[in-house]
Amino acid sequence: MPPQAIVVTREEAGQKLLQFLARRFALPQAMLHRWIRSGQVRRNGGRCKPFDRLEMGDEVRVPPFAASMSERADVGPVSANSDAVRNVPDAAAPRPAPSRHDRDGHDAMQPSRQRRPKADTSLQPARPLPPVVAETPDLFIFDKPAGLAVHPGTGHTDSLTTRLAQHFAKAPFMPTPAHRLDRDTSGLLLVARSYAMLRTLHEAFASHDALVKEYLAWVAGCWQPAAPVTLHDRLSKGAEASGFERVASDDEGAEAACTVRCLLREQHRSLLLVTLHTGRTHQIRVQLSRRGHPLLGDRKYGGPPRMGGFLLHAVRLCLPSGVVHTLLPRWAGNDALPQGFILPEPLGPVPASAIHADSACPCPRAPSDRDEGPDRGEADTDTVTEGRDA
Structure with a gap:
């Protein structure tokens, strides 16, 4: 069987070779490394290195047995009707030999983290994707509903990424x-349709002020500061006796900063x-809880009970x-936004020096996690949620 060549598409351009192969094939990185170093993987007919950047139109030759070895051949690169895959003349290549010196390379977006989730191979139809708020050739912006996790986890296999794998199995x-976003957080979610866009968005997030994300939250209690307040904490993850993951304030944790504006103040709750x-x-959940204003319904961090999760x-x-892009929540009943609600203008960029400042916050802190907190001693029955933002 002759080797097969894959033509790098516009969406894939910019990836390192190892990332490209890891996305295309569900195989161990050490094996992919060996193929590259032994010459079984070629770029435009020549030898290549694991971290070479690929360009649109590059031809990457892989061993003929690559697809059959993939754990997910149904979402692999080989398709009889694919224009990007074709047979090429065979070339002599040494058989792969194990090497004790193979090591995984490091990258800001490591290949092992970029493998596509396994598509559902059952006879059930693919679950629908969330509504699309905006779309370009390189980007989706979804309206993620509360209750849908971004990634699968313990206790829940349905997620946005598994649905994407179903709908875009041959992409x-x-x-x-x-x-x-946390599973119970709703709203705008960015999904890159090309590697170049994914890298652009990651760089924008890293620069803090190039991409601004804002959230609406109903919290317990009457939020006192009338002016915008920037909160500073250091947060770290830990495991509770119940076995569930919990984030807490820690002097040695990662720097966390957000700015809070109160939009509506009632006797027992506030809209922030x-x-x-x-x-x-x-x-967001931890920083607000630390000030004595947990999200309504967020039992994990001391919020009062509420049917349907937190807001x-x-x-x-x-x-x-x-x-x-703006998308108001579809909260109903007592939680609905007031009629004629208008979202204030976004805040301007915040200097990095302000983000990383250690100055005291004018908003009082809640008791330390070592003290008797609002949810101290309460069994946590929530499923571990996914997310970096909320």
Whole structure:
């Protein structure tokens, strides 16, 4: 059987060779390394290295047995009707030999993290994708509903990424979420349709002010500061005795910063607009709880019980291109937004020096996790949620 060549598409351009192969084939990185180093993988007919950047139109030759070895041949690169895959003349290549010196390379977006989820091979039809708020050739912006996880996890196999794998099983580049929202958080979610866009969005998130994310949240208690307040904490993950993951404030944790504006103040609750400056797991939930204002329904962090989970919605995205997308939540009943509600203008960019400042916050902190907190001693029955933002 002759080797097969894969033509790099526009969506795949910019990836490192190892990333490209890891996305195309569900095989161990050490094996892919060996194929490349032994010459069984060729780029445009010549030898190549694992971290060579690929360009659109490059021809990557792989061994003829690559597809059959893939754990997910149904979403692999080989398709009889694919224009990007064709047979090429065979070339002598040494048999793969194990090497004790193979090591996984490091990259900002490691191949092992970029493999597509296994598509559902059952006879059931693919679950629908969330509504699309905006779409370009390189980007989806979805309206993620509360209750849908971005990635599968313990206790829940349905997720946005598994649905994407079902709908885009034959796509050369599976659309990939550029960030996360907690399972019970609703709202705007960016999904890259090309590697170049994924890398652009990751760089924008890293620069803090190039891409602005804002959230609406109903919290317990009457929020006192009338002016915008920037909250600073250091957060770290830990495991509770119940076995569930929990994020807590820690002097040695990762820097977390957000700016809070109060839009509506009632006797026992407040509606807040939160602008994120960093993206930490459960950041909004933890930082607000630490000030004595947990999200309504967020039992994990001391919020009062509420049917249907907590009320947190990704309401606005300001993209590096200058385009702004806004999506108000469809909360109902007592939680609905007031009639004629208008979202305030976004805050301007916050200097990095302000984000990383250690100055005291004018808003009082809640008791330390070492003290008797609002949810101390209460069994946590929630499923571990996914997310970096909320």
